[in-house]
Amino acid sequence: MMRKFKLYKIISITVYFLLSTVFAFAQDIQVKASINKNQIEIGDAVKLKLSATFNPTQAKVQFPIISDTFNHFEVIEKAKLDTVNTKEKNIITQTIIISNYDSGLWKIPSYSFQILPLQGGVPYTMSSDSLFIKVNTIAVDTSKPFMPIMAIREAKMPTKIIVMYLIAVIFGLAILGLLIWYGVKKFREKNNKPNPQMQEIKLLPHDKAMQNLAQLEAQNLWQTGQEKIYHTLLTDTIRTYLEEQFNMDVFEKTSSELMQQIKKQKALSNSRQALRTIFETADLVKFAKNKPTEEEHLKSMELAKEMILESYKKHLNRIKTNEQLRVNNE
Numbered sequence: 001m002m003r004k005f006k007l008y009k010i011i012s013i014t015v016y017f018l019l020s021t022v023f024a025f026a027q028d029i030q031v032k033a034s035i036n037k038n039q040i041e042i043g044d045a046v047k048l049k050l051s052a053t054f055n056p057t058q059a060k061v062q063f064p065i066i067s068d069t070f071n072h073f074e075v076i077e078k079a080k081l082d083t084v085n086t087k088e089k090n091i092i093t094q095t096i097i098i099s100n101y102d103s104g105l106w107k108i109p110s111y112s113f114q115i116l117p118l119q120g121g122v123p124y125t126m127s128s129d130s131l132f133i134k135v136n137t138i139a140v141d142t143s144k145p146f147m148p149i150m151a152i153r154e155a156k157m158p159t160k161i162i163v164m165y166l167i168a169v170i171f172g173l174a175i176l177g178l179l180i181w182y183g184v185k186k187f188r189e190k191n192n193k194p195n196p197q198m199q200e201i202k203l204l205p206h207d208k209a210m211q212n213l214a215q216l217e218a219q220n221l222w223q224t225g226q227e228k229i230y231h232t233l234l235t236d237t238i239r240t241y242l243e244e245q246f247n248m249d250v251f252e253k254t255s256s257e258l259m260q261q262i263k264k265q266k267a268l269s270n271s272r273q274a275l276r277t278i279f280e281t282a283d284l285v286k287f288a289k290n291k292p293t294e295e296e297h298l299k300s301m302e303l304a305k306e307m308i309l310e311s312y313k314k315h316l317n318r319i320k321t322n323e324q325l326r327v328n329n330e
Contacts, residue, residue, distance in 0.1 A: 029054040029061070031113040033128035041136050042101055045076060050128065051093040052113055056085075062114035063094060065225060068289075071109065072102045100135045107132055205244035206312035212237045213304060222297045231282035231300065238278065238304055245315060255279035267314040271307040278303055 030053040037046050052061040068075050077097040084091040100106055108131040116123045203211065216237065221230035239250040239258075246268075248261055262268050262275060278300050284290035292300075 029059060029115060029126060031061070031126045031128050033108070033111055033131060035108065035131055035133065037133065039134045039136065040100070041138055042103060043099060046098050046133060048096045048098050048108065049093060050096070050111060051091065053089055053091050055088055056090045057118065059118055060116040061092065062116070063092070064111040064113060066096055066111075072106050073098045073100050073108070100133065103135050103137045105132055105134050205241050206308050208244070209237055209241035209308050210305065213301065217301065227285050227291060227297070230297070231285045234300060234304060235279060235282045238275070238307070241308055245312065255283055267311045267318060271311055274303040274307045
């Protein structure tokens with residue numbers, strides 16, 4: 001019995017020590033959310049400020065990701081993280097401009113900051129306080145009668161202003177004449193001297209598309225929360241390739257209308273499902289504001305590359321076959 005009591009006492013002291021350590025560590029970290037207005041009229045802008053104060057030698061703090069819309073609020077602008085370094089503390093802040101177009105009392109939810117201890121320990125989260133903003137409609141004084149619409153009045157231009165306009169026109173014509181004379185002179189001098197120019201290298205449609213996809217990958221758009229721009233550029237690259245390679249009218253078509261055209265292209269017969277997957281994912285991001293997973297982002301890019309290379313090879317083989325038939329017939 002005495003052994004059990006001692007063991008219980010040791011465990012209690014150990015747990016108390018660990019909890020005290022975690023609590024003391026957490027006291028060194030502060031997270032906060034604040035707004036510059038508690039009451040606005042519909043459409044007014046509000047500054048939402050997130051901040052974290054911590055010791056950089058003891059922990060790292062990851063800020064929450066704010067969606068473009070939340071609880072009737074719309075994000076107008078997101079500023080980059082701003083860091084102020086002191087001897088023992090780092091203060092990181094981010095200012096987000098938001099607005100609301102629905103009257104009422106609306107809540108800005110609490111935001112979770114991810115805390116990663118650097119001296120060992122389990123990562124945890126700290127949350128800011130939730131905030132409330134009252135959105136008012138624009139007050140209209142109904143006690144006053146409606147004023148009639150003023151009629152259009154013709155404004156007479158003073159003589160002084162007319163003279164100034166004439167001087168400005170003459171001055172402008174003089175400058176334009178000098179520019180034309182100088183341009184003609186330079187043009188003649190340029191034509192009198194040999195000036196070999198490098199011929200512009202024109203890429204084939206599939207090479208151009210693959211180059212654009214490589215540039216899109218290098219921008220890391222979806223990794224930084226710009227999923228809509230990423231999938232828009234991806235589908236635009238595919239549409240441009242289809243237009244240049246197969247003479248298809250694609251930019252004024254919806255995804256479903258485009259798929260009907262694709263069915264008519266034999267070179268794209270094996271790529272229909274891939275194209276359907278790419279366009280459906282892009283439509284969900286652009287219109288349904290869906291947020292794909294990392295796997296879906298990467299899959300759309302890989303499917304696009306495979307479709308371009310495979311369809312180009314089939315298209316090239318078809319051209320070679322038709323050319324051989326033409327030679328045989330001759």
